Amino acid sequence: MAILHPFRAIRPVRDKVHLVATRPYYSYKSNVLKAKIEDNPFTLLHIINPEFNKALKSKANSPERFALVKKGYESFQEKGILIQDAEPHLYLYRQTSSDRSYTGIIGGADAEDYLNDVIKKHEATLTAREAVFTEYLEVVGLNAEPVLMSYQGNERINALIAAVLVDRPEYEFSTTDLNKHELWIIDQAKTEALIQCFLQIPATYIADGHHRSASSVAYYLQEKSKGAKEKGRKFLSYYVQEEDLKILEFQRLVRHLNGQSSEVFLKQLEKWGTLEELRTPRKPQRKHEITIYLNKTCYSLIFYDSLIQKDHPTLSLDAELLTQWILQPILKIKDLKTSQDISFVPGNTPFNEVLNQVNDGTFSVAFFLYPLTMDEVKKVADHGMYMPPKSTWVEPKLRSGLTIMNLND
Numbered sequence: 001m002a003i004l005h006p007f008r009a010i011r012p013v014r015d016k017v018h019l020v021a022t023r024p025y026y027s028y029k030s031n032v033l034k035a036k037i038e039d040n041p042f043t044l045l046h047i048i049n050p051e052f053n054k055a056l057k058s059k060a061n062s063p064e065r066f067a068l069v070k071k072g073y074e075s076f077q078e079k080g081i082l083i084q085d086a087e088p089h090l091y092l093y094r095q096t097s098s099d100r101s102y103t104g105i106i107g108g109a110d111a112e113d114y115l116n117d118v119i120k121k122h123e124a125t126l127t128a129r130e131a132v133f134t135e136y137l138e139v140v141g142l143n144a145e146p147v148l149m150s151y152q153g154n155e156r157i158n159a160l161i162a163a164v165l166v167d168r169p170e171y172e173f174s175t176t177d178l179n180k181h182e183l184w185i186i187d188q189a190k191t192e193a194l195i196q197c198f199l200q201i202p203a204t205y206i207a208d209g210h211h212r213s214a215s216s217v218a219y220y221l222q223e224k225s226k227g228a229k230e231k232g233r234k235f236l237s238y239y240v241q242e243e244d245l246k247i248l249e250f251q252r253l254v255r256h257l258n259g260q261s262s263e264v265f266l267k268q269l270e271k272w273g274t275l276e277e278l279r280t281p282r283k284p285q286r287k288h289e290i291t292i293y294l295n296k297t298c299y300s301l302i303f304y305d306s307l308i309q310k311d312h313p314t315l316s317l318d319a320e321l322l323t324q325w326i327l328q329p330i331l332k333i334k335d336l337k338t339s340q341d342i343s344f345v346p347g348n349t350p351f352n353e354v355l356n357q358v359n360d361g362t363f364s365v366a367f368f369l370y371p372l373t374m375d376e377v378k379k380v381a382d383h384g385m386y387m388p389p390k391s392t393w394v395e396p397k398l399r400s401g402l403t404i405m406n407l408n409d
Contacts, residue, residue: 002118002151004198005108005234006088006191010073010142010404013083016042018173020081021181021399024145025049042081044144044401047072061132066139073142073404082404090191091403092164092184093238095396102244102396103161105186105194106146106403108234109204111220114213119149120203120381123210123391126337133215134222143216143236143405146398147209150374153241157197160190171402183402198239205381207245207394213237219407236405238398242374248347249371250390251354252322253363255341258331262295265330265365272325273303281355284370290322293358294365313380318369319388326367336389346393347371 012020019042025033037045037052050068051057058064076082091106113119137143169182186194206213216235223231257265269275269292281298284291288308292299307325309315315324327333333342343363345354358366372392380387 003110104240150242344390
């Protein structure tokens, strides 16, 4: 059973929500980030980047830097930019773009569910990065960016969500990326009903935010070892029905051909599948096909069935086949997590932008993959396995600062 915690959200006042909420700072180009911080006194970016444009700065990811972040949150609350709800609630958030809409529940996931594998994972975390996030939580004590969770929906949950949607949202605003954002505060009766519904769900799945969830659980265990049994037990999460998620691929761009000519490289690929030169560059059209772009020419490679362990959760994945038969043995990319010779580009990046990075010589070759399905993601998680790095780009991507959770509340 999945435990869903209501919480007293710290959130922007209604007239400033469109100015406070932000995309993650790393998603902005430096000039755009600079303009937003200089021109918008209410953006959460002031808190996330407390020493932006200052000559003397504390060390990145240091307790001193985290203390400044905490001070920023406190300042926004003192100024009345952020307020905290008096009672714990669940929240409903809907994000609408030109082609689709995502609706889900914001609440607290349970750290014990994570430890008991009720919350399923499909991605390994980096110990060093997890430690940094855990120290951040120890100093700041707040979650501002939810972990994206998926769950298998049912008629009762859908009916409760529909009943919330008939009311006017607390927030309704649009952003320059052409997305519309709406947030409802779910009343106490429907909050309790949703909590009971989730107790009937056997498992939820982390769709995006493995490091955030792992660090939150590490913080909980740290506090529990000190005798604070419930401190940090819940962590901020956004629950979306699994069929509503949009799963895209990551492309792989490699800087070199390991000293080989294009002809020699392509000849080696013929050992692993059917290779065909394409008239027009395109992405793969089916599972177990990858497309390869180099020297302004695109090729289709369909892996031989003999290479594919179709019943194996990870060895059947195209990202693993690419790594096992091409990236490691032919291009000598030994570790995808640490290699400086490979770059990963999310599948929502315009196709021609990826091609241009090869055309201009930044990279020698680009590999395009076919997107995974949610069933493939779940199969990996259910078997306690991990996907290759950068296997999925999952949408929606949430704005930071719409609802903030105090882990010590």
